[in-house]
Structures are given as structure tokens and as C-alpha cells.
Amino acid sequence: MTEIHDYLAAHRSDIVTELTEWMRLRSVAGVPAHAVELIRSANWLAAVLRDTGFPVVEVWDGEGAPAVYAEWCEAPGAPTVLIYSHHDVRAAKDEQWTESAPFDPVLRDGYLYGRGGSDAKGQVLSHVWGLRAHLATSGRDVPAVNLKLLVEGEEEVGSPHLADLLEEHRERVGADVVVFSDTLLWRADHPAICTSLRGMISAQLTVYGPLRDVHSGTVSGPAPNPVVELSKLLAELHDDKGRITLPGFYDDVAEPSTRTREDYAALPFSEEDWLARTETRSVGGEDGYTVLERLWARPAAEVITVVAGDPDGVSRGAVPAEARAEVSIRTVPDQKVADVADQLRRLVASTIGDGVAYELTISEETAQEPYRTPEDSPWLGALAEAMHKGFGSAPGRMGNAGGGPADLLATTLRAPVLFFGTGLPEDRWHDSDERVSVDVLLNGAATLAHLWPRLADRDQV
Incomplete structure (x- = not known):
């Protein structure tokens, strides 16, 4: 040695x-x-x-x-x-x-x-x-x-x-x-x-409101706002217990084995050390599981990007024509990418209101099991x-x-x-x-x- x-x-x-x-x-x-x-x-x-x-x-x-x-x-x-x-x-x-x-x-x-x-x-x-x-x-x-x-x-x-x-x-x-x-x-x-x-599947959702950016003082109130519609969907990705709300999402999620739970519990861990090393400010996630179980043995859905309006520079004071978000879903055994993609399509279709249009792109060709x-x-x-x-x-x-x-x-x-x-x-x-x-x-x-x-x-x- x-x-x-x-x-x-x-x-x-x-x-x-x-x-x-x-x-x-x-x-x-x-x-x-x-x-x-x-x-x-x-x-x-x-x-x-x-x-x-x-x-x-x-x-x-x-x-x-x-x-x-x-x-x-x-x-x-x-x-x-x-x-x-x-x-x-x-x-x-x-x-x-x-x-x-x-x-x-x-x-x-x-x-x-x-x-x-x-x-x-x-x-x-x-x-x-x-x-x-x-x-x-x-x-x-x-x-x-x-x-x-x-x-x-x-x-x-x-x-x-x-x-x-x-x-x-x-x-x-x-x-x-x-x-x-x-x-x-x-x-x-x-x-x-x-x-x-964990596996991974990425999706991009674009919500369309007015046909162009419109001065908010002209249309504010009756105009559809794609940021609001997109925000509603993103807010509904998780329930109050931190569980992902895609329909049927947990049907194929395998529970961590006893051996896996014991292995994770044996690692030296404290929230203080974890927060200092990852710079993540606080701990959240799914109720009923330890931080390491949530991290490695349970699925997750994260919003990676949100873009709308005037993110840089001086605001134009307009209701934006579109709002876009990128979502990354991490999967665990025994979930399949194709099933999760269908679940996401169903959630979006049932959540986005009729007053706006949307386009959902799921990158199944780069998804990983x-x-x-x-x-x-x-x-x-x-x-x-x-x-x-x-x-x-x-x-x-x-x-x-x-x-x-x-x-x-x-x-x-x-x-x-x-x-x-x-x-x-x-x-x-x-x-x-x-x-x-x-x-x-x-x-x-x-x-x-x-x-x-x-x-x-x-x-x-």
C-alpha cells in the first residue's frame, strides 16, 4: 500500500x-x-x-x-x-x-x-x-x-x-x-x-398567453397570463408532504431494501455538515424518509429553469406572450421512462387552463433508466x-x-x-x-x- x-x-x-x-x-x-x-x-x-x-x-x-x-x-x-x-x-x-x-x-x-x-x-x-x-x-x-x-x-x-x-x-x-x-x-x-x-428524464413546457407581449396597463385583468398558468402547474408538482403528483407516479417505485436503509444510516451524517458542504440552505423533500433516502432511493422532480417576461434589464411592464420552464425528473427502480413521460403529459393536460395554449417537449431520446x-x-x-x-x-x-x-x-x-x-x-x-x-x-x-x-x-x- x-x-x-x-x-x-x-x-x-x-x-x-x-x-x-x-x-x-x-x-x-x-x-x-x-x-x-x-x-x-x-x-x-x-x-x-x-x-x-x-x-x-x-x-x-x-x-x-x-x-x-x-x-x-x-x-x-x-x-x-x-x-x-x-x-x-x-x-x-x-x-x-x-x-x-x-x-x-x-x-x-x-x-x-x-x-x-x-x-x-x-x-x-x-x-x-x-x-x-x-x-x-x-x-x-x-x-x-x-x-x-x-x-x-x-x-x-x-x-x-x-x-x-x-x-x-x-x-x-x-x-x-x-x-x-x-x-x-x-x-x-x-x-x-x-x-x-437514479434515472433521469427532462421536459420543457412552454405556455402561450397573448399573441404578443402586451402593455399591462392596456390588458391587465382580462388577459391570460402564461406565467400564472405555468406557476400553477409547477406549484402542483408536489403535494404538502413533498410527494410528486404525477398520476400513478408511485405505482412502480420500489421501496428501498432493508440493506439499503441500513447502509445509508451507517454513513456519518448531520444536517449541519450536509448544508455546509452542499450550500443548499435547508432540507426539504418527501416526508417519511431520511435525507439520504430521499437523495438516493426516492424519486425527485426539480424545476431547473423558468423564463418569462424581461428577466434581464429594465422591465417593459408587459404581460408576456409566453413562459417557459424546464423540469428534470429523477427516477428509481422500478420506474420506466416511457411511463413517467405519459404521466407528465396527463398532469399537464389536466392542469393547464383553456385560456392559454402550451407545448410540452419530453426528451425521451436522452432519458436514462x-x-x-x-x-x-x-x-x-x-x-x-x-x-x-x-x-x-x-x-x-x-x-x-x-x-x-x-x-x-x-x-x-x-x-x-x-x-x-x-x-x-x-x-x-x-x-x-x-x-x-x-x-x-x-x-x-x-x-x-x-x-x-x-x-x-x-x-x-
Whole structure:
């Protein structure tokens, strides 16, 4: 254990330098102006993987952004592992960043600030340096397991072309197990194995009132106001107990198992610590469940965007012609995206008044189903031992509140998914001043260096 940590500590500045270089690339998903940066990002990673020793490294140019594929399969009889992550990042509003500019990373107090440091370029580089540490300290010329790596460039926009990419390269990406690295730990001093990922479906609702923006002094009172109609609907998404009001929504919601409840209850938690780390001000949600159960084992519906009238500048004093909201629904086993989409359509149709018109767009093509690693999976034991070695303490178990293509990978490849990421709740994913703990990156890399020989040992799995 000491040898692996010593190797990584000796290369701490190299890891920071490498990650800083990659984070400077503005590889923002879904923005045509940054398409070339996504190509540069993919080629940057491809070069690093070749330098690490991967004999096969390819940049796959599909209909969407480029993905990077690599393989190092020279361990006969050992399991084949597919590592999944992504190199695209969320857009950043530069004027809201106060610790650093989003694409000019700064190292401060053990954190590297900048977009993509935690979500998820840092997680990818933990794999790179974990492999380097594994080879350097084991005396091996090749990894103990057969490794494949797939790092896509569209995760932040819902992975719209990942299914086609997996189908096109089905024979190349086959594996015995998938290691999914786009997730969180619990705390730097108390790591936890993520065993589940909620599903996700997004919708945009536009309500139309007057045929154009109209001076409120002219029509105020009898004119239909789309903001009021939209607000009524959004207010009715939850009842007074915090439950989601879509018709039939809870019919297929599986209750958390006794094991799951016990795992979450065993994690060190206080509301004070949670609020400080997440900067969420207060705790809400569904009655009858703990904060962590609400977060990882229960569904949620959030209003992400509301736009109407004159949000910027001087108000024109007009009744707006339209109001728009974006809603994100997080699902849990055994819910299905198609069913939730129908439930949302029914709620909107029954709630929006006749005096306005509306358009509801549900992005089913980028929706993601929830996934849970089987509780009795033997791969979990190997990961727990590796995390204990990597972080110096026995890990607990947790879930992940976000979405991702874990179910798609598991279904397409017919392989179980293990989650291992190096993010923390306080890393400010998708927000200004995103950051990553360098110590956590190094401990994550140490975990991966310990994981590969354990997965290679069939007695361990």
C-alpha cells in the first residue's frame, strides 16, 4: 500500500500539471462554437493514453462529439473490464466564477479549481495514474486485467448517440464488468461505494398567453397570463408532504431494501455538515424518509429553469406572450421512462387552463433508466478492499442522485456495473467554482491500482 501511495505522491505535481492542461480545453457539450474544443479534448486524451502504454487507442467520430476508445488486453484468463467516463463538460458563466476563471485552472489549498476538474476529467486521469502506479509498483509490463476504456463526449447532453456507438462497436466494447467513473464519494475522510444511480428524464413546457407581449396597463385583468398558468402547474408538482403528483407516479417505485436503509444510516451524517458542504440552505423533500433516502432511493422532480417576461434589464411592464420552464425528473427502480413521460403529459393536460395554449417537449431520446448494482455482486467485495487500501478506511455504501447511462451499458453489454468516482458533494458540479481535491484524486488512483490485481484474482470475485 505504501509503495503505491509513495509513487503517486512523487508524481503529485505531474498529475496536477496534466489535469490543468486538459481542463484548459473548453470542451463544452452541445455548443457548436466549442465543437473543435471537444475534438482537441479527445485527441489530448488519446495522446495521454498512448503515452501510458495502451497499444490500441482510437478516436471515434460519430454523429455527435468524438469518443475515445482504448484497449490493453494482454492478460489471458483474466476478466475484461470496460471503464466508462466522459470528457465533455457543462457550460460555464465566466462572470459568476470568483475563485478562478472556469478554463484557467488554479491550485489553491489542495483543490484544483476549474470546469471539469471533478466532473469528470479528474476521474479519467485517476484511472490513467492508477494504471501507471499499478504497472510501476507491480513490476508488470501489462495490466493484471484486460482493460478497455470508453470516454464519450456527450454525457452532459444526455448521451444521445451512445447507444448507436455501443451497437456499432459491440464486439469491441464487450466486457465482464463495467467500471463507471462519473460518480461521487461520500466524504474525503469517509469514502463510500456507490451502488446505484437514479434515472433521469427532462421536459420543457412552454405556455402561450397573448399573441404578443402586451402593455399591462392596456390588458391587465382580462388577459391570460402564461406565467400564472405555468406557476400553477409547477406549484402542483408536489403535494404538502413533498410527494410528486404525477398520476400513478408511485405505482412502480420500489421501496428501498432493508440493506439499503441500513447502509445509508451507517454513513456519518448531520444536517449541519450536509448544508455546509452542499450550500443548499435547508432540507426539504418527501416526508417519511431520511435525507439520504430521499437523495438516493426516492424519486425527485426539480424545476431547473423558468423564463418569462424581461428577466434581464429594465422591465417593459408587459404581460408576456409566453413562459417557459424546464423540469428534470429523477427516477428509481422500478420506474420506466416511457411511463413517467405519459404521466407528465396527463398532469399537464389536466392542469393547464383553456385560456392559454402550451407545448410540452419530453426528451425521451436522452432519458436514462435507473440502475442498481446487485447487492450480492462479488465484484463489490474486490472494490471495497481496494478502496480500503486506497483511502485508508473501510468504505460504506451510498447511492448517486444524478443520472447516467449505466443501465444502457449494463443492458447492451450484458455485464454488471461497478461505480467508482472521485467526486465529492462539495465539488460544485455544474456550478461556478467547480473544484477537485487533489488528495482524493490520488487516493482514487491508489484505489484503482489496488483494484486491478484483485479483479484478476478469480478467488476475489
